[in-house]
Amino acid sequence: MADSAFFCTLSHEGVLAVRGSDASKFLQGQLTCNLNYLSDTQASLGARCTQKGRMQSSFRILLEGDGVLMAMASELLEPQLADLKKYAVFSKSKLTDESAGWVRFGLEHGDAALASLGLALPADTDSVVRNDSLIALRVSPERAELWVGADQADTIKGKLSALLAEGELNQWLLGQIRAGIGQVMPSTRELFIPQMLNLQAVGGVSFKKGCYTGQEIVARMQYLGKLKRRLYRLQLEGGELPEPGTPLFSPTHGSSIGEVVIAARTEQNIELLAVLQAEAAEDDNLHLGALEGPGLHLLDLPYQLDRDREIQR
Numbered sequence: 211m212a213d214s215a216f217f218c219t220l221s222h223e224g225v226l227a228v229r230g231s232d233a234s235k236f237l238q239g240q241l242t243c244n245l246n247y248l249s250d251t252q253a254s255l256g257a258r259c260t261q262k263g264r265m266q267s268s269f270r271i272l273l274e275g276d277g278v279l280m281a282m283a284s285e286l287l288e289p290q291l292a293d294l295k296k297y298a299v300f301s302k303s304k305l306t307d308e309s310a311g312w313v314r315f316g317l318e319h320g321d322a323a324l325a326s327l328g329l330a331l332p333a334d335t336d337s338v339v340r341n342d343s344l345i346a347l348r349v350s351p352e353r354a355e356l357w358v359g360a361d362q363a364d365t366i367k368g369k370l371s372a373l374l375a376e377g378e379l380n381q382w383l384l385g386q387i388r389a390g391i392g393q394v395m396p397s398t399r400e401l402f403i404p405q406m407l408n409l410q411a412v413g414g415v416s417f418k419k420g421c422y423t424g425q426e427i428v429a430r431m432q433y434l435g436k437l438k439r440r441l442y443r444l445q446l447e448g449g450e451l452p453e454p455g456t457p458l459f460s461p462t463h464g465s466s467i468g469e470v471v472i473a474a475r476t477e478q479n480i481e482l483l484a485v486l487q488a489e490a491a492e493d494d495n496l497h498l499g500a501l502e503g504p505g506l507h508l509l510d511l512p513y514q515l516d517r518d519r520e521i522q523r
Contacts, residue, residue, distance in 0.1 A: 215319035216377030217370045220355065224284040224309035226269070226291060229277030232302040237278065240294065240423055241271070242404055244416035244523070248273050253336050253347045255414035256280075257394070257404050258290065263427030264400040266290060268393050268407065268414070270355070272338060272347060277303070279357075281314065285396040313363035315356040315370065316349075316382040323373040324354060327366070336413060350389035350512075384474040387481050390511040392441050392471045397455035401469065405431050406485045408441040410520045411513050417521045432521060439485050441471065443509040444496065446480040452498055459501045460490040467496075481509065 228237055234245040243256030253272035257265045267290050269282040282290070287307050295305055317323060324331050328341035331354055338347045344366070345357040358366045370376075386393070392407035403424075404415050410432065417432060431437050446452070451473050458468040468486035484506075490496065497503040 214377075215374055216381060217315050217317045217320055217323070217356075217374045218377045218379055218382050219367075220281075220314040220316050220379070220382065222284060222379060223281045223314065224287045224307065225312045225314075226280045226282065226287050227274075227277060227306050227308040228280070228294075228303050229275065229306075230301075230303035231276075233277035236298055236301040236303045238419065239421065240297065242409065242415045242422065242424075242428065243271060243413075244419040245278070246419070247416070248278070250340065251338050253338050255336075255391070255409065255412055257409055257414060258294075259404070259422075259424030259428065260400055261424060263403045263424040263431070265394045265402050265404060265407070266293065266399060268409065270347070270349070272345065274345070279308065279312075281355075283393065283395050284309065286394065286399065289399075311360050313358050313360055313367075315358065315367070317354045317356060317370075317374065318377075318382070318385055319352050320354060320370075320374055321352075323370055324356065326373060327356075327369065329356070350385070350391065353385050353389065380474050383472060384476060384481060387443060387472060387474055387483050388512070390441065390443060390483070390513060392483050392485075395454040395472070397453065398469065398471065401455070402485055403431060404428055405437050406439050406441065407471065408511075408513075408515065410523075411515050413523065415520070416523045418523060432517065435517065438489070439468065439487050440515070441483055441511075442486050442491050443511050444482050444484055444506040445509050446473075446482060446498060446504055446506055448479055449498075449504050451475060451480060452482060456499055458484055458486060458506065459497045459499070459503065460493060460495055461497070461501050462493045462495050463487070463490050464501070470498075
């Protein structure tokens, strides 16, 4: 199911815009990613943390016009806007919810469809290509996002429909899970530090950019190597789709040892990303929701954690 070519509307996320002459300078002191790495051809993952390094939101960020756009879970937009505006008072930047102005499509194995729109997207993750007001960006191998102004959305959707099957959001989330890209949801807000979601392994944390909110905690965790909980991919045999934040248990440890991050259905079962205690994950005796709950099995992630490589960003 996840290997077929399709497109779907990314209806679960909204778009937060920060515009103005100070937009990048302001956000450089707020976000885990390095705004200096963004360009017309390069996007990034990132997060915004509390002073204690806990993630208030995670997002994909790209340059657009006189500022940047950040796509994140829709329910996080209002609290992020309210909090960021408190720090932007003395900055020449304007923060708004631009969700109504954009329609975003997820495409899997859809490069030919993008090319038909004049968007020859490189294979490199986080690469960006633009054609007039259309923006395409690579989010992982064979997966891309297409950002379209709301006034063109129906026309572009019609063109995509002529070339690709229209899938469901669940299919897109399954691809995200298999790419090992975690995401902060409303129920997990301020629960994880970035390394717990392996954000540093997928380019969402810079250790060379200098200070930002929560930076001291995040850097200490990276350099001192004291991370005891991180992101894993798992399989659940049938049952109800677990919500983000659902606890995971280990009879070996006799207690909760982690939480679900996101989950999606396959044709036969359920796959999910979860933050787990590394020690418990090694025992591979994991259960959903309770000590006697349904069993979970570890699956591979498509990348390796490499501290020395990660700190070069």
